[in-house]
Amino acid sequence: MKKEANTIVNALKAKKLRVTPQRFAVYANLLQRSDHPTAEQILKDLNENVPTSSQATVYTALQALREVGLVREVLLEPGVCRYDANLEPHHHFHCPCCGVIEDIPWDTFQPLNLQRLRPGITPERYQVTVEGVCDRCQE
Ligand SMILES: [Zn+2]
Ligand SMILES: [Zn+2]
Numbered sequence: 001m002k003k004e005a006n007t008i009v010n011a012l013k014a015k016k017l018r019v020t021p022q023r024f025a026v027y028a029n030l031l032q033r034s035d036h037p038t039a040e041q042i043l044k045d046l047n048e049n050v051p052t053s054s055q056a057t058v059y060t061a062l063q064a065l066r067e068v069g070l071v072r073e074v075l076l077e078p079g080v081c082r083y084d085a086n087l088e089p090h091h092h093f094h095c096p097c098c099g100v101i102e103d104i105p106w107d108t109f110q111p112l113n114l115q116r117l118r119p120g121i122t123p124e125r126y127q128v129t130v131e132g133v134c135d136r137c138q139e
Helices: 005-014 021-031 039-046 055-067
Strands: 072-077 080-084 090-094 101-105 129-131
Touching: 005 021, 021 039, 021 055, 039 055, 039 080, 072 090
Parallel strands: 090 129
Antiparallel strands: 072 080, 090 101
């Protein structure tokens, strides 16, 4: 999911976000990976080449990106917030053993019949989280 620099700039501009080096770097990093990193992992990645980012700037950039809907939070473990730039509807596989989270294509499962919910509930969205042991942990 690697995107060209101007595609990233245009995505930020389309959401009326001012393009700052931190927002650009954080969003570009998230688009390049599908491992649902935490803010700390993004920070570590960004500082690999030039150590310029601080935890606060990464958090601030993530918050701005989340508010305009370019990234979303994935909360599968208590107290751990991970980030995802894949906005297509999809499900997640989570291995609690090593913490890995990977995407499951939406059409892997039959759609749920939301009509069967009790009256009075207005469903807006759902997604499936499959918990289990990944191949690496099985070895
Ligand atoms: Zn695992
Ligand atoms: Zn995902």
